[in-house]
Amino acid sequence: MPPIQKLTVQLVQQGVWDMPLESMPLASGYLKAMILDDSSLADRVSVSIANFRGKVTHGEMARELLAKELPDVLAFSVLGWNVRAFGALAATYKQLRPDGWVVFGGTHVSNQADRVFREYPDVDVVVNGEGEITFRELVRARADGRSRTGLADIEGISYRSEEGTTTTTADRPRIDDLDLIPSPFLTGAIELLDEEGKFRYDVALIETNRGCPYKCAFCYWGGAVGQRVRAFSRERLRAEMELFAGLGVHTLVACDANFGMLPIDQEFVDDLIDIRERFGYPRAFETSWAKNKSKVFFEIVRRMKEAGLRSSFTLALQTLSTDALDTMNRRNMKVNAWRDLVEWLGKEGLDCYAELIWGAPGETVQSFLDGYDELAEHVSRIAVYPIMLLPNTDYSENKELHGIVSLRGDHDDFEYVLAHRTMSFHDNARMQRFLFWARVMAENAVLRHCWLPLRVLAGWRQSRVLDSLADWADTTSCPQAAPLREAAARAHGGGAPAYANAIGYLFTDPAGREALRTWWAEAVSPALPEAHRPFLDEVFRYDLLTQPVCPANGTGRPPGGDTDFPDPQELPGGDLYVRRNVPLDYDVPTLLAAMRAGGHVHPKPGPVELDVFYRTGALNAVLSTNHEEIMHFMGEEQPAARRTVAAVATG
Template identity: 80%
Template sequence: MSEVPEFTVTLVQQGVWDMPLESMPLASGYLKAMILGDPDLSPRVSVDIANFRGGVTHGEMARRLFSGQLPDVLAFSVLGWNVRAFGALAETFKQLKPDGWVVFGGTHVSHQAERVFREHPAVDVVVNGEGEITFRELVRAHVHGRGRTDLADVEGISYRSPGGTPVTTADRPRIEDLDVIPSPFLTGAIDLVDEDGVFLYDVALVETNRGCPYKCAFCYWGGAVGQRVRAFSRTRLRAELELFAELKVHTVVACDANFGMMPIDLEVVEDLIEIKEKHGFPCAFETSWAKNKSKVFYEIVRRMKEAGLRSSFTLALQSLSTDALDTMNRRNMKVNAWQDLVEWLGEEGMDCYAELIWGAPGETVESFIAGYDELARYVSRIAIYPIMLLPNTDYSDNKDVHGIVALRGDQDDFEYVLAHRTMSFEDNARMQRFLFWARVVAENAVLRHCWLPLRTFAGWQQSRVLSSLADWADASTRPETAPLREAAARAHGGGAPAYGTAIGYLFAHPAGRRALRHWWEEAVSPKLPAEHRTFLDEVFRYDLLTQPVCPAAGAGSRPASDPALPDLEELLGRDLYVRKGVLLGYDLPALLTKLRAGQPVDVSPAPTEVDLYYRGGALNAVLSTNHEEIMHFMGVPQYVRQRDRAS
């Protein structure tokens, strides 16, 4: 009979999105694996991971955490969206167990002990920097009878002195050999499957390396900016990927800052390809790709294309304004060759998206819109993020230098920039409206085919299309537009879940698609050149036809029915759907391919019949606004036959 552990630890994570599936608790998994891998602690300490979805109330979390035996150590993985909830839970925990330890860790609180202790009196310790070794040492100190004010020899923390003042110990050196952290997957520290053996999470999260050589003014990636990149071993990573493949995990996401920069990254992809050939999984690999594309990156793209391993390749440009790039500390990056890169990716048939930040010091409305439309000439899927002041970043530390005026969000703890020397309050308010529609419709590919034809045949820039939709939604009295206006209003000031609401409405609800059709019929089609109107109308219809298959509201896993779209048939249950015999007025798959390649096209009518195939299970990606994942659920055409034009 096994002995009951003397000490208990509960690790708490919460994602930002309220999704059907949980996000994998990777950070907590590392900490648990570290403790269970210690021969001194493992027999004496039990570790539980409490992993919560976004949207879970404080009361629901409290019931899960405090209904049974209370832990000796309650540790939270803190980010800007959950710090307030975790502070409230910490306060309740202290009422129930005054001698329990509360530990905060994560980039949002690292090196922020003075503010954390002031705003959250129940917190005993803040972990500064990488947490695995530091947290193990904290648990060891507790197990060996040390008090929570007697921690001066534990590197990498801030704690309260007996008098209550913050004490910060020496920084802990970065972990050079990352393999000293036991794998949370191979050790079983993270539960991976449910009682039926089905993978629990939306995607599998891994780290292949840590560190980032850049010092962007807005970023604090893992607390390791401006540092040498350190990698986990190939042997370990391959074993983890093999395990995911055996569990039939569709998508692996590497939580790295610059994947594709080092030779070991190509080795990881080679292993992924071999594993996919053996097991059929994983099917997709997503990551934050290297900002500067090296020979390694180009070879990775070629190998992935040959193997059919899907991904969305990132252009992390952040701005096309030289003034804004100066304040971002990014002028030293080789981002001036991005046009050639996009064209090359298009020739290789690989998906690509870009990232921009709105509101950086040095940026203006005019420079941003000009940069957006210039970028959209090459890639329509542009992810735009409003500038936020993250702790420990150059922008946060030097607000006065840039004249930054900021406000903390009412639903999170991020500081949102409202104005600075090149952006007025009025400028920002006007752009927040544009950002909502750009993120919902373009970034998340609610529309993805019509951008290039509209620009080519009607002269409409992407910003004009989005402004048209925004203006129409604001003015329309149609009932279908009300949910969109409400979501747009909630999105201002950090209401991130509002984006998921709007995207879900447009993808999963027939009324959402009706709203899009009404906008097109009333605000776009009448203004198009008469000679190309029929063709452009058909491209828009193709956009709606190829949207992901999502359940209807309140319908469980049943896809939404829409009388305006051809019927869906189930293939292999919820895993695959097909619309058979869809008649198009033009050979749109071929025409769109030629347009993207810059080739001349003939847009004369050419009736074409296709079957459209869809992977099921898109709702999780849609509600989390995970645009990389959404792309894996788009309808894929397969020709039935091309009809004779004369018929």
């Protein structure tokens, strides 16, 4: 095959959620930057990125990718939610361009070539491990006119031999000096602005390091589990942050496995704070925090608090069951000593949430619910996920050892665990219902204030509240509950859209809020102690009051005829919605703060008026069910704007 004069490369990504804003195509940006930085390729190769939202159909993607000049190389960043779509697109592409190359890369297909080639016969090459250098060599081979069956000298790939069998080359060593990968932001490889000159993505993604020293049985983080952590340089990261700050990016997300573990992480935060002080942005920083909290972590948290830089601090516990911790290979991790950390974060007034996984071998229904409620006494916002078997993980490779029975998802390619030696099919079905309501109501903070007073004053554990809502939704004739009941029924077996539909309904549709009011009035309030019922009813009203404001149909105004909301106002904190002079029968914020501090509270009526402020632009976070981002849009009472009615009346 003769060399190609001008090679065309099309990179393809697709996010899992359907959102008004795109998810940043970081993986494709790395690949594009790597190719264009190579002097032997830059003049011979044209590279473009197609970045699709979650609900885009196969046909819509095919029209964008294939209705113009067909690329010489079509490369997909593959994950469990898009592999089927990308396999279909590969088949269509090969009908139109039989001599073209289809390349699959990503954690879902890495080291899985036999299955990939069997199920998607139009794929030519699978990239195993880190892809930047490997993909550059593949593009060079294609530009030089080499055959796709003669790639034995390229490390880190699997391809079809001339006989049709799978050939896998030697593993490629991981990249020690990450700065060898050009920045996709500083080089312009990723387009950052939309047609109106605004930052086009929901958040800015950045990597400060790669690698994870742990070997959790359920995880394959970037294909780098059990690996030494390697970092990008401080100078490069600072330049990237300054670029984002200049574009007014609100939230920066570090795609690291254990941020806050290394001294260089403290340097990163120092730079971030300095940049925020100079530019006013970013205003929030999210990441996957280090599992074992060190002095570095506590110093980072202290500095972020002093600077007013917001974040959600994660307790990646996954389970409180000692038997399940054993099978997870997490028994001896310091993260399990979590209570002191939660207490410290609470005293500092910092937002903290925890992660749990339901259905790990060794877990039972009782152990999970006991752990959930124990954790909820300290952290009300708990992210709960069903166990899935990801490729290349210990659980996936040892199914028989644990007696695991699994099923591929309806809308994705993940393996969902249905049963094992300590979990029956019946157990799992029961808990899938619980997980739906836990994820919707607690993880995504549809309710966030009422959990504590319900437990302290009424003796309702968090799981009881969630079961109450589930039972009511299953049996009520209330028409506003029907969308929730339907979403819960669709949530089993890979029902990510069902969760998004329920959360969107409760946050954006007045009928969703009316469903919650009806549930509370019919199933909760009558069962509360009479002495505390008025206060608990008011806390519930305060919960609904402080939910994010999501305008209807992009009008800029809230849904449901909430005429007491003005248009967004330009205030020192940015464009905000303001609800002024809101009357409450109890001083709910003060009483809740006293309860969180461990005080013995006996609520007495005391009317107050509040001004509540809401950041605009919540819809994207809500529709993506990004619970860390949702928290940045919650209504906040400003202490300076607060007035006690009785005090004003008496002078």
